[in-house]
Amino acid sequence: xxxVTRFTTDTLDWEPYITPxxxxxxTPAQREALQETPSHRKIxxxxxxxxxxxxxxxxxxxxxxxxxxGKDGLPRAERELAAVATSVVNHCIYCGSVHAxxxxxxxxxxxxxxxxxxxxxxxEIDEYSQGLFDFAVALSKTPVAATQADMNHVRDLxxxxxQALDLVLASAIFGWANRLMHTLGQAVEPTES
Amino acid sequence: xSNPFSTFGSLSAQSRSGEVQAALAERAKIMQLCDAxxxxxxxxxxCGNLPHAQRCAIAIRIARAxxxxxxxxxxxxxxxxxxxxxxxxxxxxxxxxxxxxxxAILSYVDTVTLTPAKASRAHIDALLGAGLxxxxxxxxxxxxxxxxxxxxxxxxxxxxxETFA
Numbered sequence: 038x039x040x041v042t043r044f045t046t047d048t049l050d051w052e053p054y055i056t057p058x059x060x061x062x063x064t065p066a067q068r069e070a071l072q073e074t075p076s077h078r079k080i081x082x083x084x085x086x087x088x089x090x091x092x093x094x095x096x097x098x099x100x101x102x103x104x105x106x107g108k109d110g111l112p113r114a115e116r117e118l119a120a121v122a123t124s125v126v127n128h129c130i131y132c133g134s135v136h137a138x139x140x141x142x143x144x145x146x147x148x149x150x151x152x153x154x155x156x157x158x159x160x161e162i163d164e165y166s167q168g169l170f171d172f173a174v175a176l177s178k179t180p181v182a183a184t185q186a187d188m189n190h191v192r193d194l195x196x197x198x199x200q201a202l203d204l205v206l207a208s209a210i211f212g213w214a215n216r217l218m219h220t221l222g223q224a225v226e227p228t229e230s
Numbered sequence: 231x232s233n234p235f236s237t238f239g240s241l242s243a244q245s246r247s248g249e250v251q252a253a254l255a256e257r258a259k260i261m262q263l264c265d266a267x268x269x270x271x272x273x274x275x276x277c278g279n280l281p282h283a284q285r286c287a288i289a290i291r292i293a294r295a296x297x298x299x300x301x302x303x304x305x306x307x308x309x310x311x312x313x314x315x316x317x318x319x320x321x322x323x324x325x326x327x328x329x330x331x332x333x334a335i336l337s338y339v340d341t342v343t344l345t346p347a348k349a350s351r352a353h354i355d356a357l358l359g360a361g362l363x364x365x366x367x368x369x370x371x372x373x374x375x376x377x378x379x380x381x382x383x384x385x386x387x388x389x390x391x392e393t394f395a
Contacts, residue, residue: 054354055364066276089368092274093376096267103260110256128347179344179378180297181385188389198394199253205386206260209379216342216375220349221368 038225041130044154046137046147049130053222057085066091073098086221101214104206111196111203114143115169119207120214121150122173125157129215131224136211168194173208234272234308237301238264238380241387247395254387268380271373272305278366280335280373283312287321288339289377294324295343296381300388331360335370342374 041049058067060080070091071080087094105116117140124133137150153160158174161167168190175183191201238261242254254261272289273282286309293302309322317328327333334356342349357367 054351055358055367087368087372089365090274090372092270092276093267093369093372096263096270097372097376100260100263100267103257103263107257107260110253126347176382176386179295181382183385183389185389185392188393192393197253198247198249198390199256201390201393202250202253202257202387205383205390206257209382209386212382213375213379216346216349216378217371219346220338220342220353221371223351 038228041224041226044125044130044133044137046134046141046150046154048138048227049134049224050227051081051083051131051218051222052225053082053086055086055089055221057082058088060085063088064091070094070098083218083222087217097213101210104203104210107203110199111207114140115200116203116207117143118149118166118169119173119204120211121153122158122170123177123208123211124215125153126174126177127212127215127219129211129219131218132211132215134224165194169204172204176205176208177212234304235265235269237268237304238262238383245391247391249394250387250391253390253394264380264383267376271369271376272308274369278369279362280366280369283309283314283318284321285373286312287314287318288335288373290322291324291339292343292374292377293381294322295340296378296385298381298384301377301381301384331362334360335362338370339374342371343378 038052060071063071067088071084071088073095106113117136120136121133121140124136137154141147141150149162149166152162153170160170162170172183172187172191175187188201191204196204241261242251242258245251245254272285277285286305289305290302290309293305306322321336327336338353338357341353354367357370362370
């Protein structure tokens with residue numbers, strides 16, 4: 038397995054540093070938490086790794102799905118853009134590749150992702166996307182660096198309160214996802230299956 | 231004492247802005263899950279080798295690193311009820327680890343909070359080498375990630391409130 042250390046829109050695999058839970062020998066609590074994941078047929082190594090802590094997985098899976106795929110508010114593509122912005126700050130190559138691909142699928146705008154992956158947090162994109170991107174970048178720093186001026190700018194771009202809240206949530210949930218994916222394992226080149 | 235695990239669920243009712251109140255109400259299920267996941271990482275039924283007081287001290291440390299005095303205070307109120315030892319209390323205040331295991335844990339906590347980009351396999355190996363189980367490691371990762379998430383949701387909601395007041 039060859040680790041991937043640069044951002045790409047190519048499809049990648051993810052390899053954990055610890056052994057994932059084996060579904061066949063999983064405890065009842067682990068199986069219950071795994072029911073919360075979208076597909077029971079093919080459970081990813083990532084989810085099986087997180088099943089080592091079923092108590093948090095049970096809440097995190099629905100939380101993630103509601104934030105990223107819930108109805109109304111911020112359009113889906115813009116949630117994906119926030120996810121990518123945060124993944125760039127936290128250097129989560131795997132999350133970056135998955136959510137860049139989803140953004141491109143939804144918008145047909147690969148050039149936005151190419152620019153972000155080439156220039157990182159300094160990327161210059163169209164004004165609307167830039168306001169969203171810059172807010173997500175600032176919110177993702179530690180200590181949190183997002184200011185009132187950043188949020189005022191987002192409002193001035195036409196965001197409603199619900200859309201602004203969705204932007205906060207999409208960026209914040211990737212502050213969570215990146216801290217799992219980039220620390221419990223690594224992005225690797227896909228192997229033929 | 232305010233329940234630390236109702237922080238997010240109570241934001242809507244506390245909001246001074248009608249538009250923000252409605253937005254938070256529309257995302258009520260998400261807000262409930264923010265609280266439930268906080269409870270699952272700070273005071274889980276199965277805490278492994280990471281006792282509740284230690285988890286709560288780590289939560290306070292992370293909230294402070296993010297500049298969220300509001301979230302830190304919420305967990306500090308809970309922490310005060312846990313009768314922590316001075317060693318555990320020192321974790322909340324930003325001290326180093328008392329022993330090799332404590333040092334490995336706090337190195338992971340601080341790196342993943344402050345500069346997640348710099349986290350590497352060496353951090354995980356150090357945790358396993360210090361005697362943590364696979365479950366402990368995932369549980370610690372979820373704790374660190376969840377509190378970082380909560381700090382950003384709270385900071386972001388406060389900005390939304392000010393802007394859409």
